[in-house]
Amino acid sequence: MPSEKNFALHIGIASSGTSSDPQNQALGPSVGPSNGHTFWRTLAASAAVVLIAATALLFDAMTQRVVSVHFFYVAILLVAFWFPSPKAPLILAPLASLLIILGLWLAMPDNVPMWENWVNRLSAIATVWLTALFVWYIRLLGQKLELQIAISDTLSREIRHRVGNSLQLVASFLRLRAANTNDERSRDVLRAAAAQVVAIGNMQRMLSHSGYTGLVNSESFIKALVNDLCGAESDRDALQITVEADAAELTSTTAVALGALMIELINNALKHAFRGVEGGALTVRFSNQQSASQYVLEVEDDGIGLSPSIKGGFGLETVTELVRLMGGTITHQTVRPSNARPGTAWRLVVPHGSTPK
Numbered sequence: 001m002p003s004e005k006n007f008a009l010h011i012g013i014a015s016s017g018t019s020s021d022p023q024n025q026a027l028g029p030s031v032g033p034s035n036g037h038t039f040w041r042t043l044a045a046s047a048a049v050v051l052i053a054a055t056a057l058l059f060d061a062m063t064q065r066v067v068s069v070h071f072f073y074v075a076i077l078l079v080a081f082w083f084p085s086p087k088a089p090l091i092l093a094p095l096a097s098l099l100i101i102l103g104l105w106l107a108m109p110d111n112v113p114m115w116e117n118w119v120n121r122l123s124a125i126a127t128v129w130l131t132a133l134f135v136w137y138i139r140l141l142g143q144k145l146e147l148q149i150a151i152s153d154t155l156s157r158e159i160r161h162r163v164g165n166s167l168q169l170v171a172s173f174l175r176l177r178a179a180n181t182n183d184e185r186s187r188d189v190l191r192a193a194a195a196q197v198v199a200i201g202n203m204q205r206m207l208s209h210s211g212y213t214g215l216v217n218s219e220s221f222i223k224a225l226v227n228d229l230c231g232a233e234s235d236r237d238a239l240q241i242t243v244e245a246d247a248a249e250l251t252s253t254t255a256v257a258l259g260a261l262m263i264e265l266i267n268n269a270l271k272h273a274f275r276g277v278e279g280g281a282l283t284v285r286f287s288n289q290q291s292a293s294q295y296v297l298e299v300e301d302d303g304i305g306l307s308p309s310i311k312g313g314f315g316l317e318t319v320t321e322l323v324r325l326m327g328g329t330i331t332h333q334t335v336r337p338s339n340a341r342p343g344t345a346w347r348l349v350v351p352h353g354s355t356p357k
Helices: 004-016 035-062 070-081 088-106 114-179 184-208 218-231 252-273 314-325
Strands: 215-217 239-245 249-251 280-289 294-301 329-334 344-351
Touching (some): 035 070, 035 088, 070 114, 184 218, 184 252, 215 218, 215 252, 218 239, 218 249, 218 252, 218 280, 249 252, 252 294, 252 314, 252 344
Parallel strands (some): 239 280
Antiparallel strands (some): 215 249, 280 294, 329 344
16 A cells, blocks of 8 residues: 555656556546547647638638628637647637738728728737637636546545555454454354455445546446455355346446445345355346346345345345435345245346435
């Protein structure tokens, strides 16, 4: 885990785009487009400038000198938003000024005094330069905002990484206390708590590696989380655990919310579903239903079923409330008609882009 001094160095390296560490490359891509994208943007903007300039000169040549041409040359300055460099409007302004003067000699003569025509053109030049300064200032503000967002994203990911490390330390203390506890029930509770802390810590560490986009791959995220939750079980080998997950790009907020729901539902199944029975099967399914713009999470077991006391427990009340805040729904049903092992299937549906409100 880097120290504060090293972290400051990492930010500086990331901002220059030369770091080889994927955790420290967030600033580079976020403050500007890639080289290929930059080339095509510059080419398209240059073509637009040439087209507008040719149209303006053609318009000048077909009209009298006194006719205003402000619109075309202001449009050239607005194209500066397409150029990657914020200095583009200051480069386009002299070009537009020369075109305005050239247009005066191309325009059809009229009966208006020449000084009035010059006043009209000088007014257009003044408008062009005011527009150039405005666009330049807006571009500078946008660049500073992008940099601040990139720095905030880097700091946020570093905090998540450190939180994950701290939770790993907490889990180690819980395991140590469990090892020194004589009471079997207390030992199981401490081990279960350590497993939950490890899962949450690893979830935070995975989110810290999500990159500048803040997106998390659902398949790897869910498989890693299930492995953390089920790996610490003493009878892990007796359980048949299946994970079926579609690959989708989740926002970090959605990933955290779904992770919290999965932790609660899976722990509930591990704690209660297989009590007093040997072996069992636990299946976790995640599907991305794009046609309905929703995510579906299912946790199914072949255990002893859901008792009334568990149904109203604090953990499941928390799950229900979190799902409601996300604008989703959660249901459960018996898997099969059996008195011994009816099993329980939980089905959670949340819309795309949903976050707790």
